[in-house]
Amino acid sequence: MATKTDTKRSQIMRAVKCKDTVPEMVVRRLVHSLGYRYRLHRNDLPGKPDLVFGPRRKLIFVHGCFWHGHTCKRGNRQPKTNANYWRKKIQVNKERDKSTLEELRARGWEILVLWECETRQETLRQRIDTFLRSTKQIASSSFSPGSRAPSADIVK
Numbered sequence: 001m002a003t004k005t006d007t008k009r010s011q012i013m014r015a016v017k018c019k020d021t022v023p024e025m026v027v028r029r030l031v032h033s034l035g036y037r038y039r040l041h042r043n044d045l046p047g048k049p050d051l052v053f054g055p056r057r058k059l060i061f062v063h064g065c066f067w068h069g070h071t072c073k074r075g076n077r078q079p080k081t082n083a084n085y086w087r088k089k090i091q092v093n094k095e096r097d098k099s100t101l102e103e104l105r106a107r108g109w110e111i112l113v114l115w116e117c118e119t120r121q122e123t124l125r126q127r128i129d130t131f132l133r134s135t136k137q138i139a140s141s142s143f144s145p146g147s148r149a150p151s152a153d154i155v156k
């Protein structure tokens, strides 16, 4: 049986989670409009990166400021109820993020972490394009079927 507190908690959780998907959609649309191919949430990679650019060995994570403990206004917001519960949960998320990024970098991935609050900035498009365009360690430009997005058919 769910207590009143639990119900409230899951309501908050749903509300926050729902908002978190919006920044991800903003990023996906931008990346798509720039003409890059990507795959979503690859299960075989640590942390299930939000956007995966296989042939480029690049990943983009879109982090919700609250869930991932960003040092911005939204990230520092303290819930009125269950403050300890949330603090612990977010601390766990932050530690997990850190080790996930370390592991991915060790495997040779370049990573761009975009925070929710940054997806509202005008420079977002430029940042994404610069990140994906840089050719530090691209081995080949050959087409990889694995990186084909279901609906995207544009080649850059």
Ligand SMILES: [Zn+2]
Pocket: 065, 070, 071, 072, 073, 074, 075, 115, 116, 117, 118
């Ligand atoms: Zn933020």
